[in-house]
Amino acid sequence: MYLRIIKTILLFVMFTQTNLYAQQSFDLYGNLRTSGRQTFRLNSLESNPGNLSDAKSWELSFIYGGIFASGSQLANDIFLVSLSKRISDHYLYFRFTPGIKQEFSANTQKTISSGDSTITEILSTFISYQEKIGLGYSLQITNKFSTGLSLRYFKQILRKDDLEFVYGENIFAEPKTIAISEKINFWRGDLGINYSPLETLSFNLNTINLFCLNENGNFNDNEGLELRKQKHLSAGVNFMPRYNMNIYLNYESNNSASAGLNYGINLRGGKIIAGVSAYRDVYQNPFISGISPSISYSSQLFNVSIVGVKYFSDRNIVEPISNLIKTGIHNILNNKYSKDKLLLNINIALSFTPEKLVEFKDVKILSEIYPTLDELYTTTAFATAKVINISDQTVNVKPASFIEGINTEQIFSPIINIAAGDTVDVPFYTIISDQLKPNKKRTISQANFYLITVNSDYDDQISKPILINDMNSWDGKVSNLRYFSKYDYSYSTKFAKNILKEYKAELDNIAEELAVFSKIKILFNTFVQHMIYVSDPRSSVEFVQFPQETIDRKGGDCDDLSVAFSSILESVGVQTAFVDYKSEDGISHVNLLINTGLSPDAASLITNNDKKYYVRKNSRDKDELWIPIEMTSLADLETAWNVGADKFYKEAVENLGLAKGNVQVIDNY
Amino acid sequence: MKKINLIVTAIILIFLYMPSSAQTQEFIVEKVTGKVSILRGTDENYQEVKSGQILNGTDLLVTDENSFIQLSRNGGRFLLKANSALGLNFIKAISINDLLLALTAEEVRSIPKNNSATAKNTAVYGKKIGLEKNNKVNDLNFGLKKLNGARQLAESGYKESAVLVAKETYRKYPSTKSRVDERIYFADLLLRLGLKNEALSEYSDIKSQQLTIDQKNSLNKKIEEVSLAVTSDK
Incomplete structure (x- = not known):
């Protein structure tokens, strides 16, 4: 197209000029x-x-x-x-x-x-x-x-x-x-x-x-x-x-x-x-x-x-x-x-101003900041930038970011190697400062992004607004409930140990194989004694209570109760996993799978009904029985287990929910 | 407070049960011979089945020696022979794609490698006590009854469901895995369903069991044939 235009112009000039040059x-x-x-x-x-x-x-x-x-x-x-x-x-x-x-x-x-x-x-x-x-x-x-x-x-x-x-x-x-x-x-x-x-x-x-x-x-x-x-x-x-x-x-x-x-x-x-x-x-x-x-x-x-x-x-x-x-x-x-x-x-x-080697084309904020999910941002980018190498050589770029309100200093993301003239996606990670976590209000802050190369100063800088949620805000992903669960481990440990201490005699006389199951039973029955089901105080933003808040407030919704009981069990070494039931209307339900530590051969120690447990392999390749517990069933373990097992067996196993992705098991570790 | 608790729990239970009860399949018991029992939903105790009784999908049927039960649903009939166990919800057609998804999900039942109960908790509570185990749920025979039930599913045309039931039985009743003839039957079923890779994997796994010379030769032949078919497919 361009060549044709140029050629046409040149031909026109050639025909209208008679001299040679x-x-x-x-x-x-x-x-x-x-x-x-x-x-x-x-x-x-x-x-x-x-x-x-x-x-x-x-x-x-x-x-x-x-x-x-x-x-x-x-x-x-x-x-x-x-x-x-x-x-x-x-x-x-x-x-x-x-x-x-x-x-x-x-x-x-x-x-x-x-x-x-x-x-x-x-x-x-x-x-x-x-x-x-x-x-x-x-x-x-x-x-x-x-x-x-x-x-x-x-x-x-x-x-x-x-x-x-x-x-x-x-x-x-x-x-x-x-x-x-x-x-x-x-x-x-x-x-x-x-x-x-x-x-x-x-x-x-x-x-x-x-x-x-x-x-x-x-x-x-x-x-x-x-x-x-x-x-x-x-x-x-x-x-x-x-x-x-x-x-x-x-x-x-x-x-x-x-x-x-x-x-x-x-x-x-x-x-x-x-x-x-x-x-x-x-x-x-x-x-x-x-x-x-x-x-x-x-x-x-x-x-x-x-x-x-x-x-x-x-x-x-x-x-x-x-x-x-x-x-x-x-x-x-x-x-x-x-x-x-x-x-x-x-x-x-003649100018000693450092020459810019790379520059931002654009920065996209991938997620709001949820301070409680702090560890997540060390492995999952909260923002990504399109960065172009405008020099004629391969450049090592050190991306850095600073978010006002959650960082006390620049946070560096992994170094990226960009070939001359190339444009690449650069992820930005962050670490939330513990000192700034107690900030309880949702605020809109500025995220400042920097590209640093060989120069002492940054090559390019750009700012974007970013929403920083409060500590109880949750992004709605069940996989991230574990961050709430482990937030209060020390409190949960104390809570669990105080209860188990009261049942020391009973636990000492129990069969070794049933030790974990008995702990689960004692802790659940004590935990739910004073609990009531309370829905989220807000509908616009997902809200999750920390375990201590659920225990102090004596209630919560399915997320809060699952988080709290998971934290209590994990704090005394009992493995738990969140079960995420997705429905077509987008409303999820969460309950727990709990590892009894029993092998399938020993299933009869706790039940006559093989629909009430789910077999998973542990890290040593041994099968163990996990029991589904419905955390909103606040009567006793037997009832919560029956309700949980019924839902799990139907939706996860019979209806192939696990295979189709409608039901997801997310380990809490 | 307790009253409120109970009301809230009841509402939640109704809510949780509602969608599933809507999908429940109902069966009518047409004929019962010998001793046939059911385990309903998440119950812990078995009940005897009587002719004319209405059963639903969440029920597990178990037949004893010289017993059988004939069920009907929407004009169709299903016969569960002696020494069998079957969850009624599995009497349904499953697409080959769903079966493949389920088999894949079966493979990823493992919990993450960096996590283990033993590593996290070294404390051991309780004593070593000789525990009396229930005679049904841990019994090898009960596992075999479930495999028998799966066979009858396959024979009735529900091959995909039969494979799923067999897989679950091997997980929950590990001693059944040593029953080589049964395993070869279900591996052959995978092959009949056109799932060559899955059948090959199952044949290879069966090879790790104690085998008779005939079984070994037969398995080697099958592995060779299926391997060849898999290679030619690529």
Whole structure:
């Protein structure tokens, strides 16, 4: 779709323009990209008039270059110095380019005949093209789309000798060489847009010579020597077929083009990138006029690259100036007279603000906080975040959270390893501070989430509101009733032991096999003596009493009574499990399964009816009898057992409730 | 207070019983020969069954030697032969999917490994006393009666229910597991139901019992055949 649009625009421009243009998007930075986002600006105004850059703050660039003239002669020069700054979505760029220049000189023999005398003079012509400074600006409109403009200031100097007749003592005028000097300065402006629909794919569309503002007219009678400034377009695509690899193609509307391939290797927190670009310029021969190999090393703070330019045709050309006038110079950096080059490019990040490596895309709160279920949040995430690695390297992320009202310090969740460019789900766990637990009121608090990488400070932070319930609130999951059950263990132990102490004589004389069952019977019959069934005080929120509260208040609903009796039994070493009966209307009922410790062979010690027990394997692979007890049946154990067994056998066994998931047994441990 | 307690308990009991009584299956006793007794719901004592009596799904029927009982329900008849025991709720059709679910649930009856009564409680109350056990519930014969009941379920077309009853019997009456012929019968039943993996697992488990040479050879042959069938299915 996008390619079709670009192609249509380019075809339109090609048909409406008659001139041919040189390959303008020639770039001395080597186009060294291997990921969607680069720390440093790795291409310049030539191939990037739209000023796409991921520089985070101030950046200083410096290019020192050598130009290979004839033979081994090497002309050294400072090529370019640039300074850039990002301010939020705005990016500003300035460059000084003493090295972007090209000079030509020519000698012309001129003969004047006057009577018998002939005068021959050698006249020289000197032309200099220079690009002095460049300015750039871009605006990041969305994450995927940016646009920008560039302004470049050019200077052209023409010095030309000529003959002038001076009248002396003779009647004939005498010829004399005079120097004519002309200077033309002009601004060139271009626009560009960049679109990155994917992390691995980006497109750009740029103008070339969109507008040129001459300060002081043209060369008199020498317009052919001026820089050519025809308008046209260039379009480019960057694609990462795999991590650390990038290919790009730039196409200009005159059929000039450039293409390149870069490949990176991560090294000691940085990256080495090697690449090669090839150029096709319709004004140069052969078909591929030159290549540009490059190698660079980038760390967070600096980038060093070496870029070479090698042309495939002879560059030590001597030819009549008329040729230059005929073809003209379209591009100071890249034309048929350009020499091979070797450039050292250094980019330095001047800002010491740590660079962000990862950022939040979103955070989702998975559950409210129920302070009594504190252990749950150490194994089950209360929130999950989508986190993206925006760097070009694999990053270890330490997620942390702080919830006001339940944490006294940041709580760290397990470290997550995120590959460059990847987005992953990061779970957040928490530990509820014991000091803050007595808070009895439901409150809406703020959960603050942090992503920490190698930097001393966090890379990103986000806050979300979260509901913190009071201590008696329950999330309705029967599996979490155990947290209420064990909350008062010390109280339950004391309660159970006081009762059992009263029955010491009876217990001492009981058969060993029946010890557990007898304990269950004594504790149940004593526990229910003063209990009544009371439904929850609130209907909107599940409410569960702690065992001590149920005993003190002498009653509760099925959850409260099951929690309390389970706590009492567990505190004296009798295993219990909650049985969750789910109904179609969503109303659950809870009662208990209690381990008698008896083997199936000994079932007859407690019952004649095999429907009244359920056989489960213990951890030593031995079968044991568990009896279902209905905790709302507050008469005595026999009745509660009969009611519980009847319900369990029908719903869990006969109606296949356990198999179908309508009935669930949840161990309390 | 006690009155309120009783009223609340009664209301809860009515509530708890209500949905199940609605589903209760009723059977009419058409004919009884010899001694046939029932254990109703969660009762602890058996009652003698008489002709014309109405029984429901929560009842467990037990026949003695030379006894049998004929039941009718919605025009259909069911005969429980001598030396058998059967919960009437199992006289029903179960889908193969439900059977598979139930067999899976049977496999996960174990409590979590990190938990054991012994590990948590080292105290031992009580004495070593020679206890008199009830002569019905722990009796190997009673387990075998239940297996007989399961066989008759299978013969009456309720193969899936029969498998469930057999599985439960092996759990509750572990001594019945050593009855190899009975176990092979129910493993064959699994195979007839097309549950090859389950049958194979059962055959392999039976191999751990004491077997006669004939039983061993027969089992090995079955295991080989079913293994081959399972492999070819994959």
